Amino acid sequence: MLIQSLDFRSFALRKNRLFVHFPTRFLPAALQFVSSFAALIATNEVNPSLKVPPFKEKSKLERIGKLKLYSKILRDCASEGSLSLAKALHGKIIRIGFDPDLFLWNSLVYAYAKCGSFGYACKVLDRMPERDVVSWTVLFSGLVNEGYGYDVLDFYCFMKKDGVRPNGHCLATTLKVCSLNSELFFGTLLHGEGVKVGLLFDVFVGSSLVDLYAKCGEIELAERVFVYMDKKNVVSWNALLNGYALKGDAGKILNLFQGMTEPELRCSKFTLSNVLKSCSYSVNVTWGLIAHSLVIKTGCEHDEFVGCCLLDMYSKCGLARDALKVFKRVQRPNIVAWSAMIDCLDEHNQIQEAAELFCLMRHEGVSPNQHTFVSIASVAANLGDQFFCEGIHACILKYGFESEIVLSNALISMYMKIRSVQNGWHVFKEMSSWDLASWNALLSGFHSDKTCYQGPSIFHKMLVEGFKPDIYTFTSILKSCTHLLNLKFGQQVHAHIIKNGLNENNSVVTSLIDLYVKNGFLADADLLFSQLIKRDLFSWTTLISGYAQSDCPEMAIECFRQMQGQGVKPNEFTLATCLSSCSKMVMLGNGQLLHSMAIKAGSFGDVFVSSAIVDMYANCGCIEEAEAAFEGMVSTDIVSWNTLLFGYLQHGQGLKVLETFKTMLDKGIEPDEVTFIAVLSACSYMGLVGEGKDHFDSLANVYGMVPTIKHYACMIDILGQAGKFNEVESFINDMKVTSNPLIWETVLGACARHGNDKLGESAAEKLFELDSGTASHYILLANLFAAKGRWEDVRRVRALMTHRGVKKEPECSWLMVNGQVHIFRSADGFHPRHEEIYIKLKELVEKAILAACSVKSVDYYLYMPDIR
DSSP states (O other): OOGGGOBOOOOOOTTOOOOOBOOGGGHHHHHHHHHHHHHHHHTTSSOTTOOSOTTOTTOOOOHHHHHHHHHHHHHHHHHHTOHHHHHHHHHHHHHTTOOOOHHHHHHHHHHHHHTTOHHHHHHHHHHOSSOOHHHHHHHHHHHHHTTOHHHHHHHHHHHHHTTOOOOHHHHHHHHHHHHHTTOHHHHHHHHHHHHHHTOTTOHHHHHHHHHHHHHTTOHHHHHHHHHHOSSOOHHHHHHHHHHHHHHTOHHHHHHHHHHOOOHHHHTOHHHHHHHHHHHHHHTOHHHHHHHHHHHHHHTOTTOHHHHHHHHHHHHHTTOHHHHHHHHHHSSSOOHHHHHHHHHHHHHTTOHHHHHHHHHHHHHTTOOOOHHHHHHHHHHHHHHTOHHHHHHHHHHHHHTTOTTOHHHHHHHHHHHHHTTOHHHHHHHHHHOSSOOHHHHHHHHTTOOSTTTGGGHHHHHHHHHHTTOOOOHHHHHHHHHHHHHHTOHHHHHHHHHHHHHTTOTTOHHHHHHHHHHHHHTTOHHHHHHHHHTOSSOOHHHHHHHHHHHHHTTOHHHHHHHHHHHHHTTOOOOHHHHHHHHHHHHHHTOHHHHHHHHHHHHHTTOTTSHHHHHHHHHHHHHTTOHHHHHHHHHTOSSOOHHHHHHHHHHHHHTTOHHHHHHHHHHHHHTTOOOOHHHHHHHHHHHHHHTOHHHHHHHHHHHHHTTOOOOOHHHHHHHHHHHHHTTOHHHHHHHHHHHTOTTOHHHHHHHHHHHHHHTOHHHHHHHHHHHHHHOOOOHHHHHHHHHHHHHTTOHHHHHHHHHHHHHHTOOOOOOEEEEEETTEEEEEETTOOOSTTHHHHHHHHHHHHHHHHHHHHTOOOGGGGGGOOOOO
């Protein structure tokens, strides 16, 4: 304060004038001081006939005038926080030997307490000849305002020992301290005190009691005190509303709001703020709109606090546009409003708008705080722009927040989300200290194939540093183990999870299920799933996708059926996974049901779901339905186009593949490597050698792609289908792809089709060197020899298979009965009703033979082999 810097001097001169020396730089403050003093004289608080000032020792002011003047100056000192002036006046009172009355003593206590000088306030209180409740209360008020709540409780006990009886203001102030510090026991003692001295029906005491019980979680007691209050004001209503807000009982808040009859209560900005908060908790946009109309009616729409509550309400109700409209109406929004709006846009995936709003905020000259930077770091991570992320990092350094651990954690998470692992590592290493969130943020970046190998070492180091992992730690490290297919380390983590008592947490157990499924331990995954207390969509989807990826589509469909039976609704990923399983199992009926379910749930617009539907119909032999599904897609990408191309290819419609490829290019869709596999395969099927060569050359020359081994195999197949084996050998040698088994498998297949046993045998020898465990390679060569009549070589190949322990996988078939899939393999005895099935099958075979031979004699049964 300016008044604190005044050089206050009094001189006893001949004319008995008071001189106050003001430094030149404080001239405005001097004028204000002189004006205040003149105003005192003008209002007759100082006798204008006397020319002697109040600080002069030989002042002729009457005692009553001095008391009023000193008290007035002390109150001004308290309001302005001018401790030095209060001390100067106090010193003058002591020097002139002036005897203060109780009011002046209280003013001194009040001035010192308000200026934060509690030591002086206590000394004054201690030296007072007598103390009343006001003396203590002014000290309590000052202590509360400066955050020294616990001291108030001690002083209250001293006051009681002093024999002073509390009044309403004293009791309300002390109850406020109990509320702020959650001192429920002391608060109940004060409640008894209020009953004893007859202050229970005081509206301020009652409101303080409601606030105390509400904030301490005793909402029933708060409501009971509220009901018995004779008179209720806006404070008491809002104290109860706040209590229900803390409890999360939004319905009760709205009921109380409906019960308010007085307009000044209903239209209070505090009441409306609580109602808006309850609408946010309960996502009740109807009552939110009603509250908003009252906000407009009372003119509170431009209030910053109410505006933030409106922002939050519309954000939680999913109305980001309305939230933005509210924000634009707030006059001079502060940093809280800006941050809330950025949060809102981020939550509703309006990332670009959130980033632009942050730039506008800086343009308006509003300085971001820590919360703003945490929000915008999340926005930058979702935006995925590394340049923007680094700009946010630079802003944090510019504003001097680099030592804030929360912001460092946000930066690490941001960099890890955009896969800028080195920058994340750098931020982590530059931190002076870490908390658990720092380690979790670091671990979150080591899930991808390129970085997951570092996850276990980071987890180990975190344990060495003495940090106790939590849910987020375990889910992150389990993801790393899943990508690494490191089951051994994952099992050690599983032991840590059990040790930390988190083996019943849904998120952690779901991550464990994913780990075991991806490593092929389906029984362990199923056991963990069965032990889940609550099976949510995420855990079901993890198990379903695990079965689908482990070539167990029938189990994926069975899990989906069970999930539906438990009333869990699938999301887009679940539907896409199950459609893929139906595609593999050629389950047209189930696929159609899933298609209708996707339309009903509004998921057909999802490009992954619609692409899976196209693939399902194509694999189930319904290419027309696949075409119709593709035409009905809301949006298409390269994946959906590739799905249609392979659908045509599967149905032998090579010309359609090439026409669709041309249409795709005309629509501006950029092909990828998978697209060219379909196109080259179509050229091979149709025998278009020249066009195939053109498409293969365009891979590198037009689209800048490096051909993969599958593209080379397709090109070899094109040449092999046309019988151009000389070109095949030249192509293999020129492209230097002799070390891949897929190349020689393709050559062997082409040789088998054209009867080229010489090159076929050479290709098989290369193939056996590179991959000696695949049965189909031996069978292809054996069939090639058989076609040429080389039976001795056929026996030699089969003997080689036996010697190497290579067995042909048994054929598999399945059917669905009452929604359940039944799988059958050759010589399979694992079906629970296999004996009945074989008996029935034997009967059917017997009937077929008898019908074919037109013989009814049982003698033929003796010659029938055992079908097993």
